[in-house]
Amino acid sequence: MNGSELKILDWAALDADAQAATLTRPVQSVAAQTRESVAALIEQVRGGGDAALRAISARFDGVAPEDFEVGEAEFAAAERAVSAELRIAMQQAAGRIDAYHRAGMAQPYAVETAPGVVCEKMIRPIGRVGLYVPAGSAPLPSTALMLGVPARLAGCREVVLCTPPRKDGSADPAVLVAARLTGVHRVFKIGGAQAIAAMAYGTETVPSCDKLFGPGNSYVTEAKQQVAQAGAAAIDMPAGPSEVLVIADAGANPAFVAADLLSQAEHGPDSQVLLLSDDAALLAAVAGEVARQVAVLEREAIARQALSASRLVKVQSLDQAFEISNRYAPEHLILALRDPRPWLAQVEAAGSVFLGDYTPEALGDYCSGTNHVLPTAGAARAYSGVSVASFQNQISVQAASAEGIAGIGPCALTLARAEGLGAHANAVALRLGVTL
Numbered sequence: 001m002n003g004s005e006l007k008i009l010d011w012a013a014l015d016a017d018a019q020a021a022t023l024t025r026p027v028q029s030v031a032a033q034t035r036e037s038v039a040a041l042i043e044q045v046r047g048g049g050d051a052a053l054r055a056i057s058a059r060f061d062g063v064a065p066e067d068f069e070v071g072e073a074e075f076a077a078a079e080r081a082v083s084a085e086l087r088i089a090m091q092q093a094a095g096r097i098d099a100y101h102r103a104g105m106a107q108p109y110a111v112e113t114a115p116g117v118v119c120e121k122m123i124r125p126i127g128r129v130g131l132y133v134p135a136g137s138a139p140l141p142s143t144a145l146m147l148g149v150p151a152r153l154a155g156c157r158e159v160v161l162c163t164p165p166r167k168d169g170s171a172d173p174a175v176l177v178a179a180r181l182t183g184v185h186r187v188f189k190i191g192g193a194q195a196i197a198a199m200a201y202g203t204e205t206v207p208s209c210d211k212l213f214g215p216g217n218s219y220v221t222e223a224k225q226q227v228a229q230a231g232a233a234a235i236d237m238p239a240g241p242s243e244v245l246v247i248a249d250a251g252a253n254p255a256f257v258a259a260d261l262l263s264q265a266e267h268g269p270d271s272q273v274l275l276l277s278d279d280a281a282l283l284a285a286v287a288g289e290v291a292r293q294v295a296v297l298e299r300e301a302i303a304r305q306a307l308s309a310s311r312l313v314k315v316q317s318l319d320q321a322f323e324i325s326n327r328y329a330p331e332h333l334i335l336a337l338r339d340p341r342p343w344l345a346q347v348e349a350a351g352s353v354f355l356g357d358y359t360p361e362a363l364g365d366y367c368s369g370t371n372h373v374l375p376t377a378g379a380a381r382a383y384s385g386v387s388v389a390s391f392q393n394q395i396s397v398q399a400a401s402a403e404g405i406a407g408i409g410p411c412a413l414t415l416a417r418a419e420g421l422g423a424h425a426n427a428v429a430l431r432l433g434v435t436l
Contacts, residue, residue, distance in 0.1 A: 006287045008280075008312045011324065023328050025377055026270045026309040027218040027241055038193045038222040045197035050204045056194045063169045068205050070171055070187040075180060078173035090145060090178055093367035097149045100369035105153065105388045116404025120397040125155040128207060129391060130199030130233070131184065132214030133163040135191065138267075138299075139172035146371050146386065147213050148182025154391035159184045160209055162199060164191025192216075193223035200227035208233070213386060215239040215373055218270055236390050237375045237383040242267040243274075244361055245330035245350075247321045247343075248286075250279035252336040256357055257282075258289030260334055261310070262303055263362050265294075269305035274328065275312045276321040283312045322346040329380040332361045349381045405431050 009022060027034070044052040050068070058064035110120040131147040134140050144161065151159045161184045163175050171189050179187050188206055190198055196216075202208030211234040212224055221240030228235045244264040248257050261273040277283050294303050315321045322343065325333060329349035337343060340355040347353060351374030354361050365372045375383035400408070409432045416425035422436070429436050 006290055006307055006310065006312060008283050008287060008314060010314045011276075011320065012314075012316055022311050022313065023274075023324070025241070025243070025272055026306075027221075027377065031218075031222075034218050034222050035226075038219055038226060041193045041219075042197040042201075042223060042226060045194050045203065046201045050206075053190060053194055053198060053203060053206075056192075057165065057190065060192055060194075061165055062167055063165050065165055065169050065189050068188045068190055070176060070189060074170060075176055078171070078176035079180075081173040082177045086174060087177060089367070090141060090174075090181055093142065094145050094149055094178075094181055096367055096369035097145055097371070098153065101150045101153055101371070101388050106392070106394065114404060114408050116401035116406075117408055118399050120399075122395040122397055124393050124395060125157065126210050126391055126393060127156070128158040128160065128209045129156050130209035130212045131159065131161040132195055132199075132212065132216055132220060133161060133175055133179075134214075134216050134220070135164045135166075135172045135175060139163075139175055141172070141174035141178035142366050142372065143214060144175050144178035144184070145182060146373050148179060148184050150371070150386060150388045151213075151391050152183045153388045156391055158186070158207070160199060160207060161187045162190045162195035162206075163187065164195075165189035193219045196220060196223035196227060200230075200232040210234065211391075212236070213373065213390070215242070215376075217241060217268060221376075236373065236386055238377055238379040239373055240376045241270040241272070242332075243272045243330055243376055244332040244334060245274045245276065245325050245328055246334040246336055247318065247325060248275060248277045248279075248282055248336035249318065249338060250277075250282055251338045252277070252282055253357055254282060254285035254289045255293075256360070257286045257334075257336055258293050260336075260360055260362075261286070261290060262293055262297065263360065263365075264332065265303040265306035265310065266297060266299040267302075267306070269302055270309075271306040273306065273310040274330070276315050276324055277313075278315050278317055278321065280314055283314055287312055318343070319346070325350070329375075329378045331374045331376045331380065332364070334359075334361055351375050351380045351385050 054064040108121055108123050113119050133143045161179050198206040199209045213236040218240050224235040227233050242264050264273050326348040331351040333350040334354045352364050364370050371386045373386040409428045412428045413425050
């Protein structure tokens with residue numbers, strides 16, 4: 001690949017259709033086929049339970065474990081297999097994730113909204129949650145930390161984790177150690193859409209969960225959406241193929257920007273990376289750096305596939321770059337600008353923002369403390385990344401005394417009559433001792 005293969009587009013020269021095509025994610029072009037395939041897999045698991053899981057696992061993972069659940073012997077072997085250096089790094093990352101999420105935890109409160117009327121908010125953990133940790137072309141113990149830490153802080157009664165088996169039928173040791181670090185209760189060696197189906201509907205072995213969490217490929221994301229639509233389980237958000245959008249000015253370091261683009265491109269062939277800049281020379285330099293750096297990556301083939309659906313875009317101004325970014329609503333937004341913080345006021349939709357030359361997205365993926373389970377495919381317009389609140393229910397409570405209902409009851413009567421709901425009005429009138 002040479003630099004010219006990563007095309008530089010001029011936003012002003014594109015018509016509306018071409019602009020829309022520039023911001024189209026790769027998975028959007030195969031959505032119909034993905035929906036059908038996922039629906040079939042879900043029905044197989046729902047109807048066939050563990051036997052169906054074994055057949056599907058043999059087909060996609062090349063192994064059909066007799067026992068899906070990880071036992072104590074495998075956990076012990078994982079502890080021995082993970083180096084002290086990696087264990088320490090995971091412990092340090094977990095500590096920062098804990099500190100960040102603990103600081104943002106919601107608190108219960110009570111307020112007297114009128115004399116004799118008290119309204120409260122209670123916070124309760126979701127009973128049983130299911131975590132999905134990808135481990136296909138690259139196992140992600142960091143995702144076990146990102147999901148397990150806030151689940152622990154929320155106090156969930158039972159935390160179930162599914163992760164794909166390796167070719168020998170075992171789970172990735174680092175994922176298992178990360179799961180133990182965060183207090184996950186049960187781990188199952190099941191991957192893909194079938195894992196989502198198992199945690200949503202339950203099988204003879206896998207318990208059904210109230211809410212499912214975690215990123216994955218387009219099949220995993222589609223499976224989450226389908227089980228949520230069916231009412232089988234709630235989900236955190238659409239968190240599919242990874243993406244990054246970089247806004248860079250003339251002073252940005254081309255090597256840094258190229259490295260950030262490639263760090264997302266190597267996630268998977270359906271990932272997408274975008275660079276917006278008002279400086280043509282910077283765009284050309286980044287294209288050259290991408291060509292140089294991709295050639296030495298271990299995951300070169302995967303990154304090249306992702307780059308085929310990626311774009312470098314010349315914009316007329318940084319203001320226009322932020323308009324485009326908000327339209328795209330990226331999972332990750334990197335502001336490679338000389339003074340990035342003032343530009344935060346223009347960010348309306350993004351999963352997570354990274355400021356300046358020395359904040360690569362990789363820090364957020366691993367150990368800065370923020371969560372890397374983020375909305376993708378434009379969902380950042382309405383969804384937020386995983387937090388402790390994602391694992392909790394917020395329950396409202398109200399209590400009115402005789403004085404309280406006497407004070408606000410007439411308000412309720414007026415509104416009930418306006419809506420034509422006589423039984424509502426009667427429930428209040430009886431307590432007020434008035435005749436409708």
